[in-house]
Structures are given as structure tokens and as C-alpha cells.
Amino acid sequence: MLKQTVNPKLLKAFAKIFISALALYFVFTKIPFRDVWFQIKDANVFLMISALVLFVLSKILASFRLLLYFKAIGIKLDSITNLKLYLLGMFYNLFLPGGIGGDGYKIYLLKKQGYSNVRRLLGSVLVDRLSGLYALFCLLIITFVFCSFYISCKQAVLILIPISYFAYQHFIKYIFPYLKTTTKASTLYSFIVQALQMTMAFFLLLALGQNANIPGYLFLFLVSSVVAALPLTIGGVGGREITALIGADLLHLNIDIAIALSLCFYLITALVSLSGIYYMIIPFETQLYANKLSLNCTNSHESE
Template identity: 40%
Template structure:
């Protein structure tokens, strides 16, 4: 037990160090006054629409997760599942590692319904994996039409490989390790594309709020890449620091404005943080009476 706690704190310390170093690099690379002016000049109404698109993505994501649970024979009411999902968002956003909410959901469902921990962990893990696959697929698709293909030069074929093999590789993974979820794979993959598509729309609306009119495809491609980076276990909740670092470095390669790219990452984080507060009313969530 003591060793587990030590490992957990060492992991948090490592994530914090990475976040601090990443933020320090970003601060050196951009003009903070320009970033402040850009953020404060963002159009409020476009941001409201961006928030609405993000919330819609989260509602669809909760609905998708319930398909994985149903594959386990766990039939949760959609409204109760949404409340549980929002509570998980709250924990994920504010607990180090970004997996606290997933762990808490697994704990509650195992406690209330007796569903084996291994199966619940498999469902939440595959839910995350399917989301990352959808992110990579959309990123490759957008990148082909933007400056990314030019920046990659002779390696641009990687984008086509990503498009062609992303979902076949996912289906192979399900067939080999997650056979119980084969029946819901097609549905959940379409939903994953819908979830990430809504988040791309949210990012596009943020760009509109910032008055960005050119190279939207490149900004959105970079946004998807940073979303993948934010899921890595090296980052703090929300990908703080890592998301901004990837934005700044990527903007240099794609020849887009670093300040606008950083502002996009910052505003998206604020929207996700605000949305996570929707879990506050459900801190004392109890098992529904059937």
C-alpha cells in the first residue's frame, strides 16, 4: 500500500514538473500581453456556441459509454448514466492523472451492481481507446487538406496510413482482447466520430470568436493532435501545459499564428473546465431505485 501511494505521488510530481516546464517554454515563445489581448477580445456569443457544441459532445459521449456498459449486461437508465458521467468529468478534471473519474465510476458500479472490476475497466478503457482512434482518424483526414501534408514532405504517406488502418487496427484489438464488446463496436465507433466531430466544431467556433479567418484546417488539425497529446498519462488533468506546448511547437511547423493557437488551446481548456462543474450537483449520487 505504501509503495502504491509513493508511486502515485511520484507520478503526480512528474506530471507537475512536465506541466511547469511546458508552460515555461510556452511563456518564452509567445508574447503574453498579445495573448491576454487576444483572449479578452474573444467574441462572447461565439464562445457560448462553442460551449454548447462541447456539451453536446459530452452528452453523446455519455450515451456511447452506456453502450459499452450494456454489452456487459449492465442496463443503466440514460439519465442516471449521464449524471454518473458528469460526476466522472468533475473528478477527471480536478484529480491528478485525469483518470480519477473513470476509477470512481468503476468503483460505484462494482459496488452497486456487482459487475466484475475487470469488465468495467475494460469498458472504460475501450471507451477511451475508441475516442483516441476517432481523434487520429479525423486528424489524418483534415491534415491531408492542409499544410501538414506539405510539412511532412516525403512522410505525408503516414496520413493515408492513419486513415486506412485506424479502424481496422481498432477492430483487431477488440477481436483479440475485448471480444465481449464486438456487438457494439460499429455503433460506438460512429458515436466516437460524432463526439470528436462536435469537439472540432467547438474548436472552429472558438476560432470564429478569435476572428481567425485563414488556415482553419491547420488550426483544427493541430487541435486534434493536441487532444491526443492531452490524453497521455504524462499530463495533468485537461492536458495543462502539454496542450499549449504542442500548439506552440505545431504552429511553427504549420506556419500559423502561435498566439491564436495558444488562445484556442486555452479557451478550449476553460470551456472543458466549466463544463466539468456540471458534476457538482451529483457529488452525493446514489444508486437509483429500480
């Protein structure tokens, strides 16, 4: 008798869909969806559009950060081509959760175009993610200090910023030495990217009519961003909302506003990510050929 095998990618996709659906179900059994929808429906349109623009700018800068890593390993992409590749990766991450994912697809395409050092490709994509998480961690600490709740010696946590920077620098230096020349510039990019997204969250809060206890909402927004980065849900949906629900209760924030903020962020992310579908309809390789662009790859086989 032939054994039936389960496709692990399909299983992964269903698991993510199930976890996202379960988390959303839990959230909206605690707080009626109509209450959250009323908050979003009455939001200031101008401020919502401003938030969208800030998010787009943050993603453009994030693509420049990734380009720094690519150049460091010998991949010579122009900025426009790299941005197209970045948008395609966003689309894969959000709308095709069960496959190889956006990062995996970037690696696949670049390898197909002639770059053979997959280890360095993996390293550059991983460090790109780590750089963003490091900046997110630092901003989390800063917003924590400005939150209204009282904790004695709360400012003492600021010491974690230089300590974590030292640890991060040395981690890159010894584990990914071929990327060490990019660390300072990429870290600056990461802080600007995260600052833009924090400003976006601030605009969303104003659009939703919330102008009190802003540091608390921003702190919760950053915590939910960390949760959303875990590969457990579809693009973070469900994970953000359940974090907003629990966190708003603990921090004594308006739960409707906290969940509306997370949903607005997801909707803007989905809207921007959807632009990457163009590069599925017209394959990325066809784009390169039509525009007479090339991925000039310099393969390196130096010891790492």
C-alpha cells in the first residue's frame, strides 16, 4: 500500500491560516467587531493617506538597506530593480504564506540569475531582518520609558541600548564578517525605517481620534510588531490583534483604538504588498530583460 504524504508547505499554510483565524475569533469574542469598525469608518482620511505615504517611504528605505547587503556580497542591482524584488517579496510573505516566503523567493531568483553563494545570500537576508529587529528593540525601550505607568528606576532599561548595540556589532563581525562594512549604514537605515513606521502609527492614532497616552499606544504597536514578525500567522494578522487586546487591557488603554490601529496597519501593509502581484503576472526575469537590466553577480568563494 502506498503511503500518502502530506505536503509540508500546504500544512504550514493551513496552520498559519488556522492560527490567524483562531486569534481573530478570540479577539472579536472579547470586543465586538462593529465597535472597532466604527472607529476605522470615522477615521480622518487625510491622516490615513499620510500614514500610507509614510509606510511606502519606510519600505523604499528598507529596500535600500537590503541593497547594501546585496552589494556587500557582490550582487550589483540597481535601486529600481531591487525595489521591485522587495515588493515581490512582500507579496509572497503576505499572500502566499505556505510557500517559500518572500525571503526564500528573493534567494531563489538571485541564485537563478547566477549568484551561486547561497550561504551569503541567506546571511544577507537574515541580517537584513536582524537589523530591523535591533532598531525595533531600541525604540521599544525608549517608548517604554515614556509610558505613563509607574515602575521604579524605569529609565535604567536605557542601558540595554548600548549593550545590545555592542552585542549586535560583534555578532555581525564574527558570524557574518563579509557584512561588517555595512553595519553602521544599515543600522541607520533601520532606525529611520522604524521611526517612519512609528510616525505612521502616530498618524493613525490621530486619524482614529486618539491624542492621549500616545507613548503607551506606540509601545504596544512596537510589541505587536515583534509578535507579528514571528512566523506563526499570515502577515502578522491575528497576532497583532491579540497582542493589542491583551496589551491594551494591561496598560489601561482603549481596546477599540488599539485593535483599530493594528487592523489599519495591516490593511495598509496589504495594500502596498498587493503591488507586488504585478511581478507575478509579468515575471521578474521578463522585467529584467524588457528593461535591459542585469544582475551583475560577482561570485565569491572566499572562506567565511
